[in-house]
Amino acid sequence: KAGVTQTPRYLIKTRGQQVTLSCSPISGHRSVSWYQQTPGQGLQFLFEYFSETQRNKGNFPGRFSGRQFSNSRSEMNVSTLELGDSALYLCASSATRGETQYFGPGTRLLVL
Amino acid sequence: KQEVTQIPAALSVPEGENLVLNCSFTDSAIYNLQWFRQDPGKGLTSLLLIQSSQREQTSGRLNASLDKSSGRSTLYIAASQPGDSATYLCAVYSGGGADGLTFGKGTHLIIQP
Numbered sequence: 001k002a003g004v005t006q007t008p009r010y011l012i013k014t015r016g017q018q019v020t021l022s023c024s025p026i027s028g029h030r031s032v033s034w035y036q037q038t039p040g041q042g043l044q045f046l047f048e049y050f051s052e053t054q055r056n057k058g059n060f061p062g063r064f065s066g067r068q069f070s071n072s073r074s075e076m077n078v079s080t081l082e083l084g085d086s087a088l089y090l091c092a093s094s095a096t097r098g099e100t101q102y103f104g105p106g107t108r109l110l111v112l
Numbered sequence: 113k114q115e116v117t118q119i120p121a122a123l124s125v126p127e128g129e130n131l132v133l134n135c136s137f138t139d140s141a142i143y144n145l146q147w148f149r150q151d152p153g154k155g156l157t158s159l160l161l162i163q164s165s166q167r168e169q170t171s172g173r174l175n176a177s178l179d180k181s182s183g184r185s186t187l188y189i190a191a192s193q194p195g196d197s198a199t200y201l202c203a204v205y206s207g208g209g210a211d212g213l214t215f216g217k218g219t220h221l222i223i224q225p
């Protein structure tokens with residue numbers, strides 16, 4: 001089976017712009033979670049989707065949003081980018097909630 | 113709010129040694145605990161998942177234990193190899209809460225050839 005894929009892998013944006021990141025889970029997996037990784041804060045949970053519904057949301061401002069499609073693919077959007085949004089954004093999928101999470105390679109976002 | 117701590121933050125040992133990485137969490141009401149490794153600039157690779165009802169899990173040279181009541185888990189690596197060099201992350205899933213997986217800051221492991 002193919003693993004979790006994320007596109008794009010690298011992205012450079014300027015402050016104030018918006019960005020959309022995409023995640024394709026492992027075939028058959030219905031749960032998708034997003035995480036932000038920075039050197040200072042480590043890995044932080046953004047949100048979790050299951051069956052096209054957001055189930056949980058971490059402590060991030062409303063500029064961070066996401067959605068899940070009927071084929072379980074997920075996108076996350078960050079509007080009005082700030083310098084502090086520069087990070088590695090990781091997507092993880094699992095067959096269902098609470099099972100082993102498998103991570104993608106991440107999208108590295110640099111905000112200038 | 114769940115907090116996860118990993119000790120030590122960094123570890124450097126010669127090849128062939130057996131070693132133990134520690135993870136502690138503040139809220140024992142967890143659903144499961146997962147250990148991951150992360151290579152520089154890469155995503156996370158799942159190593160082991162322990163359900164809250166289990167005491168340990170084994171995969172090859174890796175053994176993870178869980179003591180939920182005391183809020184502790186250990187990852188034991190036998191006969192370490194240079195290819196084991198990576199950052200090891202512990203994460204707990206509380207289920208139903210707002211935190212998803214809560215991660216520790218990791219242990220940066222270097223195995224000297």
